[in-house]
Amino acid sequence: MTTPSLRHLRFALYGVLAALAGTGVGHLVAALTDPAASPVLAVGELVIDHTPTPVKNWAIAHFGTHDKTILVGSVLVGVLVLAAAAGLLARRAFRWGAALLVVLVAVALYAALTRPVVHPVDALPGLVTLAVGLGALAVLARLEAGSRPRRRSTIGELGSSGVSRRGVLVAAAGVAAVAAASGYAGRLIARSRAAIGAISLPRPRSPAPPFPRGLDDRVQGITPFRTPTADFYRVDTRLSLPIVDADSWSLSIDGDVRRAQSWSFDDLLAMPLIERDITLTCVSNEVGGPYVSGARWLGVRLTDLLDRAGVGGTADQILSTDVDGMTISTPLAPATDGRDAMIAIGMNGEALPRAHGFPARMVVPGLYGFISACKWISRMTLTTYADRAAYWTDRHWATDAPIKIASRIDTPNGLHLASGRTFIGGVAWAQPVGVAKVEVQIDGGPWQQAALGPSAGQDYWRQWYLPWDAKPGSHQIASRATDRKGNVQTAVRATPFPDGSSGIQKLVVAVS
Numbered sequence: 007m008t009t010p011s012l013r014h015l016r017f018a019l020y021g022v023l024a025a026l027a028g029t030g031v032g033h034l035v036a037a038l039t040d041p042a043a044s045p046v047l048a049v050g051e052l053v054i055d056h057t058p059t060p061v062k063n064w065a066i067a068h069f070g071t072h073d074k075t076i077l078v079g080s081v082l083v084g085v086l087v088l089a090a091a092a093g094l095l096a097r098r099a100f101r102w103g104a105a106l107l108v109v110l111v112a113v114a115l116y117a118a119l120t121r122p123v124v125h126p127v128d129a130l131p132g133l134v135t136l137a138v139g140l141g142a143l144a145v146l147a148r149l150e151a152g153s154r155p156r157r158r159s160t161i162g163e164l165g166s167s168g169v170s171r172r173g174v175l176v177a178a179a180g181v182a183a184v185a186a187a188s189g190y191a192g193r194l195i196a197r198s199r200a201a202i203g204a205i206s207l208p209r210p211r212s213p214a215p216p217f218p219r220g221l222d223d224r225v226q227g228i229t230p231f232r233t234p235t236a237d238f239y240r241v242d243t244r245l246s247l248p249i250v251d252a253d254s255w256s257l258s259i260d261g262d263v264r265r266a267q268s269w270s271f272d273d274l275l276a277m278p279l280i281e282r283d284i285t286l287t288c289v290s291n292e293v294g295g296p297y298v299s300g301a302r303w304l305g306v307r308l309t310d311l312l313d314r315a316g317v318g319g320t321a322d323q324i325l326s327t328d329v330d331g332m333t334i335s336t337p338l339a340p341a342t343d344g345r346d347a348m349i350a351i352g353m354n355g356e357a358l359p360r361a362h363g364f365p366a367r368m369v370v371p372g373l374y375g376f377i378s379a380c381k382w383i384s385r386m387t388l389t390t391y392a393d394r395a396a397y398w399t400d401r402h403w404a405t406d407a408p409i410k411i412a413s414r415i416d417t418p419n420g421l422h423l424a425s426g427r428t429f430i431g432g433v434a435w436a437q438p439v440g441v442a443k444v445e446v447q448i449d450g451g452p453w454q455q456a457a458l459g460p461s462a463g464q465d466y467w468r469q470w471y472l473p474w475d476a477k478p479g480s481h482q483i484a485s486r487a488t489d490r491k492g493n494v495q496t497a498v499r500a501t502p503f504p505d506g507s508s509g510i511q512k513l514v515v516a517v518s
């Protein structure tokens with residue numbers, strides 16, 4: 007006879023397998039309908055939306071862009087622990103285990119059906135998850151109950167009554183295979199549905215000047231002057247990217263306007279396009295942090311669209327809504343003060359990648375992304391802050407958040423360095439005014455002026471470097487930028503919340 011503890015373990019495993027099979031098949035169904043309605047992703051996004059801001063900031067600071075992987079991982083681990091408990095309960099009485107599974111799936115259903123934009127079909131992945139999970143647990147529990155371990159009798163015959171132990175094992179393996187195969191198929195399908203077909207972008211009416219050659223080859227370790235699209239930082243609340251069909255997508259303007267408008271993707275392509283080099287920055291970026299990147303954007307001037315609608319006299323914000331109901335508010339005044347704000351449809355010569363807002367997003371130079379850069383945008387409502395609040399406004403982030411003057415040291419980037427002639431180098435930004443000067447301070451000495459790389463306009467970051475003869479010992483390096491109006495990067499430290507970090511980055515290197 008097997009010991010009771012092993013039997014417990016087997017039931018716990020059945021619970022886990024049943025849950026995996028359920029979520030696997032649920033994930034597959036979601037891939038065919040709406041990937042965001044997948045039970046695991048829906049719960050993950052529910053958790054994101056209800057995580058208190060300080061915890062969220064802590065997670066971003068500690069896990070960086072891995073914060074989502076860690077979140078989904080934790081949700082999964084939590085679910086599996088509960089599923090194991092459901093298995094153990096099922097050992098006592100199947101209905102108790104089943105009841106726990108029902109509760110688990112109910113949470114997922116709640117998560118899927120309380121997202122901002124919901125279709126009835128979004129209930130399907132959860133219901134399928136429940137059916138498969140319950141079915142798998144029932145089969146395994148029943149087989150287990152009827153099974154007897156195979157025992158050799160003294161004369162070498164197999165003595166068995168009911169189902170063999172091997173039968174249960176085969177069934178368990180089958181359930182595991184269903185879980186793995188369906189989960190994998192779901193991934194493949196979601197990915198293939200997400201592929202963006204060939205889109206040829208028109209030439210801009212107002213092209214950007216030729217992009218200058220940066221310092222990339224000359225200063226080892228410096229950030230590339232233009233961020234390769236694949237390396238462009240990504241920040242959003244999503245766990246799965248929306249799948250948008252450009253042919254049926256549209257962008258509308260409503261609210262405090264004289265003529266509500268709606269444009270198709272082709273309508274936008276047919277309008278006069280501008281092309282600009284603009285550096286995007288996230289409000290969550292810490293001093294010296296990675297959430298800043300530069301790209302060449304192609305799009306329709308925001309004011310061209312607003313003018314066609316005719317903005318009324320009361321609006322003070324543009325409340326943008328994305329295809330899934332996420333909202334981002336943009337202060338109307340800076341967005342329309344003559345800077346190159348646009349609804350972008352192209353990035354670095356290609357259609358926007360899905361991670362960066364396909365088919366269209368807002369870009370406003372000089373404002374942090376959370377109040378200016380709505381991705382997957384589908385609607386702009388002219389309204390007031392008094393009347394409507396966007397996602398981050400509800401979470402007490404600032405509504406006015408100009409990007410603060412900043413500089414970042416890219417190199418040296420290790421804690422140790424060999425002595426000798428080298429460079430201190432990095433990037434600095436001061437959108438929409440432009441960087442005029444970067445200075446470097448070594449060991450608290452005088453601020454020394456660094457050499458600047460070429461300029462790609464006032465909305466774009468600037469590379470900089472200072473030759474340095476590194477002598478053995480421990481050294482502290484600091485940098486600060488000054489904009490073209492003479493404003494100097496402040497040394498006053500501020501956290502990202504509520505309107506962006508500030509302070510001077512200080513780096514300590516050991517030279518030997």
Ligand SMILES: Nc1nc2c(c(=O)[nH]1)N[C@H]1C(S)=C(S)[C@@H](COP(=O)(O)O)O[C@H]1N2
Nearest residue numbers: 239240241242243288328375376379380381
């Ligand atoms: N729809 C949508 N747009 C969004 C966000 C989001 O969560 N959802 N995040 C914003 C934030 S906080 C930033 S910093 C920028 C980042 O743009 P990127 O991911 O293309 O770098 O997108 C903005 N646009």
Ligand SMILES: [Mo]
Nearest residue numbers: 288289375376
């Ligand atoms: Mo952001």
